[in-house]
Structure formats: C-alpha cells, structure tokens
Amino acid sequence: MQRPLAACVLTAVALTLAACSQGPAKDTSGPTAPTGVTAASGSSQTVHVMWNAATDDRAVTGYEVYQQGRKVKDLPATTLMVDIVDLTPATPYAFTVRARDAAGNRSPHSPTVPATTLAATAQDRTPPTAPRALRVTAEGSHAATLTWQAARDDTKVTAYDVYQADARIHTVPGTATTARLTGLRAGTVYSFTVRARDAAENSSPDSAPADLTTTPAPGAAPLTAPTDLTAKVTKGGEVTLTWTPPRTGSPVTEHQLFLNGAFTTTVIWGAQPPPGEATYTFTVPTTEPTRYSVKLRARLPDGTWGDFSAQRTVVVP
Missing domain, CATH: 2.60.40.10 (Immunoglobulins)
Known part of the structure; x- marks a missing residue:
C-alpha cells in the first residue's frame, strides 16, 4: 500500500531537521604533547621552563605547566616560556607541559624535565657586565x-x-x-x-x-622599513636619531616616530629631504631614569605607511 505524498514529504522534512539539529561535529581530539621542553635554574628561587608549540586539528588555545605533577601555570597559546618562582634553594624539581584546545581537550604530558635550583648566596647587588x-x-x-x-x-x-x-x-x-x-x-x-x-x-x-x-616570502612586496637606526641620548634628555630612509623610487618626506609602541610625532621636511642619512633630535622628560623604545616608519609614495624599522632602546639618565 502506497503512503500519501504529503506524509512522505513530512517524513523527509523531519529527517532533514533531525540531521540539522545535530550541529557541527564535537571536537574530541586533543593537541599533541609539547616537544623540546627544557628547564633551567637561573637563581636560588627560580626555574625557567621553555617548550616548542604543540599542534591541534583546530587550534591550540593554551598551555599548562606542572611542577611535581601539580599545575602551577596556565598560559595562553602565544606563550612558550615561563619563570617558576618562589622555589626552595638547592632543591631538585621536575616539570611537564600540556597543551589545551578550545573544547577543553588536553594533550598528554610532555616528557618530564628536571631542574635543581641554585644554592642561596650572600646578598649580591652587583649585576654582570653586558654581553x-x-x-x-x-x-x-x-x-x-x-x-x-x-x-x-x-x-x-x-x-x-x-x-x-x-x-x-x-x-x-x-x-x-x-x-x-x-x-x-x-x-x-x-x-x-x-x-x-x-x-x-x-x-x-x-x-x-x-x-x-628575514627573507621575504616568494612574490612578497619589497621591504619598506628605514634601516641603520641609531639612538643617542645626552644630558638634558635630548635624544638624537639617525637612520637611512627606505628606497621607494621617490624622496621620502615624512616619517612617523613611535615611543614605547605609541605614535608620538611626524617628522616632516619642509623642503627636499636630506640625501642619504636622516637625523632628528627630540627631548624627553628627565625627572627620573626612564627606558624608551624608539622605532620609525616612512610614508611611501602612494600615501601609505611602510614597515617599521628595527627598534632601539635608550635609557635617559
């Protein structure tokens, strides 16, 4: 006996709705275990733990660091190193790292790595010389x-x-x-x-x-960053920058100056910009010793801003 056409249509619709209501497949696959884990003590109370990024079928969203099997750090996926602090001098410790994804799946523990904190020393306030x-x-x-x-x-x-x-x-x-x-x-x-x-x-x-x-990817546009940036500070808080503008096929008449990552001012030459090396001097507060990071970028002939220069750090006395 044949079923009515309307009943067949309703059955098909019901099956379709049931299939749609299931939603996307649940993520049950955990990330791989982090590799290359190292642990090294830099003082009597700290151990520095590092590792290589794990992989996941979707995305790694975080890492967990374990000390003697107990979780001591929860970190974002962008962080691949951490200092474990407030440890006991001259004491052996063991560390592992796990990766985590958005669904809460966790990787196996990495291989265990040992580290022994250094022995406590007499009070030492003298820093090493610079490398x-x-x-x-x-x-x-x-x-x-x-x-x-x-x-x-x-x-x-x-x-x-x-x-x-x-x-x-x-x-x-x-x-x-x-x-x-x-x-x-x-x-x-x-x-x-x-x-x-x-x-x-x-x-x-x-x-x-x-x-x-680093070498550009094949087919990438040429780099447009200023090069050879130097920064010198003198008494009174004067900072003098020198750099070589990028080669753009036309004179570069404007540069943006960034201090501590924030835009500070635009350096503009009213006439023809100087050939070769450029120089700019500005003043910063000198009320207390302060570190400033400095970087530049140039306005390109098409009106857009180019790549940032390498960053320099100055300490104002």
Whole structure:
C-alpha cells in the first residue's frame, strides 16, 4: 500500500531537521604533547621552563605547566616560556607541559624535565657586565642563531636572556654563548639584544643590538622599513636619531616616530629631504631614569605607511 505524498514529504522534512539539529561535529581530539621542553635554574628561587608549540586539528588555545605533577601555570597559546618562582634553594624539581584546545581537550604530558635550583648566596647587588659582540645569522626565513662573548660577574653568570624589541623571548644557561631562535616571520625586521643574569637575579645592561631582516616570502612586496637606526641620548634628555630612509623610487618626506609602541610625532621636511642619512633630535622628560623604545616608519609614495624599522632602546639618565 502506497503512503500519501504529503506524509512522505513530512517524513523527509523531519529527517532533514533531525540531521540539522545535530550541529557541527564535537571536537574530541586533543593537541599533541609539547616537544623540546627544557628547564633551567637561573637563581636560588627560580626555574625557567621553555617548550616548542604543540599542534591541534583546530587550534591550540593554551598551555599548562606542572611542577611535581601539580599545575602551577596556565598560559595562553602565544606563550612558550615561563619563570617558576618562589622555589626552595638547592632543591631538585621536575616539570611537564600540556597543551589545551578550545573544547577543553588536553594533550598528554610532555616528557618530564628536571631542574635543581641554585644554592642561596650572600646578598649580591652587583649585576654582570653586558654581553659583547652580539651577532645574528639567519637560517632561512624562519630561524636565526645569535652568538655573543661571555659577560663577567663578581660571582657567576647563571643565565642569558634574549630580548626582541624589549620583550624576553628566550633564555639559555650562563655557560652558553649562543641561542637558536625559531618561529620567525618571513620578510620581517627584528632587533635582538642579550642580557646576562646572576644567581641573585641581577641583570646586566643590554648588549649592543643585532638586527635581522628575514627573507621575504616568494612574490612578497619589497621591504619598506628605514634601516641603520641609531639612538643617542645626552644630558638634558635630548635624544638624537639617525637612520637611512627606505628606497621607494621617490624622496621620502615624512616619517612617523613611535615611543614605547605609541605614535608620538611626524617628522616632516619642509623642503627636499636630506640625501642619504636622516637625523632628528627630540627631548624627553628627565625627572627620573626612564627606558624608551624608539622605532620609525616612512610614508611611501602612494600615501601609505611602510614597515617599521628595527627598534632601539635608550635609557635617559
């Protein structure tokens, strides 16, 4: 016996609605375990833990750091290093790291890595000297190796911290004078500095900067960043910048100046801009010692703003 046509249509609609109501497939796959986990003590009370990014079928949204099996840090997906603080001097510890996705799935624990905090020392307020002769060598478009000459300290250098634009991105033991950086972006200007640190957490001044421009991706537009930026500060808070404007096919008549990441002023030449190297002097407050990060970008012939220069840091006395 044949079913009425209307009943068949209603049945088909009901089946369709049931299928749609199920929604997207539930995410039940966890990320991979983080690899390359290291733990190194830089003082009597801290351990620095680092790892490589995990992968997920959708996206990693965070990391969890465990100390002796107990979670001690919850971090965003963009963070691949952390200092574990307030530890006991001369004590062994063990650390693992897990990745997490948006659905709450967690990866397996990474392999356990040990670290022993340094022994407590007498009060030490003398920082190490700055590392010298910093050099950076590109390895393709996404990696680079830094090398430097060892710093000196009245006790012992226990760690070297690598900074990119005033943000710490890597740490190596005090016995090392090289660091390999990965995860860089193609066609990007970077400025690296290194600081030495001792067991009392005294940090040295910055090394001289080392700049790197990674190779652009195939077919990418030419880089438009000012180059050779230097910044010198004199008494009275005067800061003098010198740089080489980008080659754009036309004279560059305007640059934007950024202090501590914020737009500050536009440098404009009323007449023909100077050939070759450009110079600009400005004054900052001198009420207390202050660090300023400085970077520039040029207005291009089409009216848009180009890439940022490497960043420089000045300390105003």
